[in-house]
Amino acid sequence: MAETVIREFRLPDLGEGLTESEIVAWRVSPGDTVSLNQVIAEVETAKAVVELPSPYSGRVARLLAEPGTIVAVGTPIVAFEVAAEAARLTAGGSQGAAKPKREPNLVGYGAAIEDTGRPARKTRAWAASRPAPGEPGGTEQAHAPEPEAALEPEGAPEPRAAERPRSTPPVRKLAKDLGIDLESLTGTGTHGLITRDDVLAAAGTPDVGAEAAQEAAGVVRPSPGERETRTPIKGVRKLTAAAMVASAFTAPHASEFLTVDVTASMELLARLRENRAYSGLKVTPLTLVAKAVLVALRRNPSLNSHWDEAAQEIVQYHYVNLGIAAATPRGLVVPNVKDAQDLTLPELAEAIAGLAQNARDGRPTPEELSGGTISITNIGVFGIDAGTPILNPGEAAIVAMGQVRRLPWEFHGEVALREVMTLSLSFDHRLVDGEQASRFLADLGAILADPGLVITMV
Incomplete structure (x- = not known):
């Protein structure tokens, strides 16, 4: 059996200098086999919900943060079991001149693809564009790929196994609540996006769907007799509040x-x-x-x-x-x-x-x-x-x-x-x-x- 080692992945800075993010949902479980750049989690920053790709090919050993947990940048969130030979190549190579260590960095996220001698291409534009190394404001760290896809070698096969129906976190939550399989739906939104209406139409229960949609959006329903509800200040609300106070008093x-x-x-x-x-x-x-x-x-x-x-x-x-x-x-x-x-x-x-x-x-x-x-x-x-x-x-x-x-x-x-x-x-x-x-x-x-x-x- 091939020797394996454990590699931890720390929550990266997802852009804009944010210091923390919330784990919205894991898309993998311990024991799952994942490929490089497969989406493993949905993470909510103070600005947007983004999808986090796997920095390794291997097996998920442990999930180190529960959904709903707010995690500081740099905190380990998942551990992978990866082949020792691949880990050695990532760290520096086994022969010849040592290669620079190529692990996920905290500016952007995702792993760089090993050099194949062929030019790399982007399958999609990274949402938060960054200066390239050598340009003003750039660093010598790897350019951050987009959450859904990283730089891939020209001619490489598309990672079909890692794909899923295109939808958004609230829509996926709504579909889960209503027991709707997104694989069975054809999206009517832009570029085939599966929308809330698509899910409700498949469910055939608009009244129940409306309630589920509100729950997916974070609307808190009071329990009978409850006199007040307390909701943690986080995400967009927290950022908006801080920004408005700073603006009003500056x-x-x-x-x-x-x-x-x-x-x-x-x-x-x-x-x-x-x-x-x-x-x-x-x-x-x-x-x-x-x-x-x-x-x-x-x-x-x-x-x-x-x-x-x-x-x-x-x-x-x-x-x-x-x-x-x-x-x-x-x-x-x-x-x-x-x-x-x-x-x-x-x-x-x-x-x-x-x-x-x-x-x-x-x-x-x-x-x-x-x-x-x-x-x-x-x-x-x-x-x-x-x-x-x-x-x-x-x-x-x-x-x-x-x-x-x-x-x-x-x-x-x-x-x-x-x-x-x-x-x-x-x-x-x-x-x-x-x-x-x-x-x-x-x-x-x-x-x-x-x-x-x-x-x-x-």
Whole structure:
């Protein structure tokens, strides 16, 4: 029998410098045989649920952390029994010049594939992109592969045994609660994603499914006679709370409001929805507001900046990573559209819809949740007219769009029923003066009141 040794795998830093993560669920059990980069666990950081790949090929010896446990980065979470010869090769090689030790590192995760003499390729882009060695901010440690797939040699067979139906942790939990086998379902979501509706349809019991879905989302139901419920502060809620406190007590907030007749924008929206070029796209008032924000920023760039306290510098961004606030069962998240300034309206609509779907499914990537430069929050979907949103940390401004209401309004010297929206703007008064904020908000309102004005602004 081949000699084996025990190798422990420590919880890695999954990106963004996070110090701890929660073990959501194990996808393996002691005694299971696993292959390199097979998904072994679902781990929830303060930003997203990610899948953790195995750093070894071998057998699972012990699970060192129970589901629901919050584990500090660097803590052993699983032990593998691996072939001693493979372990020696990993540690340094048995012949010739010693090779550098190649074990899982704590910046990113996953193991590097042994050198085969062939160029490597990525099967999927790692969600939290990192600088390569030698680039600014890079390290000499291995580039972190994405949780679902690592760098594989060109021509290597796809790891079919490690694959599973594509779904999200809440959906998998719902399916488990309802006794639905995901292998038997065909996903109707983007790229074949199995959605909550797919599971409920297979169960044929929507009322029970709704309750299970709430449980999967972490909704706590009180027991009969229970007078209070205590829930640990963790995950997204914990991160959001800390970020909002830091923002509120660091950046001097100021707010302005503008109520606008957006009838012309709503008429444009109706025409776009009938346009064949927009067939299949979800074009909403948020889409138009997002595009208007991008145009207004060209004339008022100070709202797309950052106060670097440590360096005592103002960082002016020449790109826009547009954050879209989303309320999810896990709490508030603000994923952002990268380089939104370069997108056409259809591309922007598609990008926003994708972010929203990822947020609802509980699978926004760390990359989507970091690096924002300015944000929009749509409080109108809740029937609210205006508010004073708190800045997303590190950003100079946030726009809140209220509901579109049909109100009596002055129009061409007469009173008429018009579509009206209130825009709210909160800004960091260290970076943005009242005049600059007012000009930005006025430009934003002018675009939404008469979209044709865009050609005079770009």
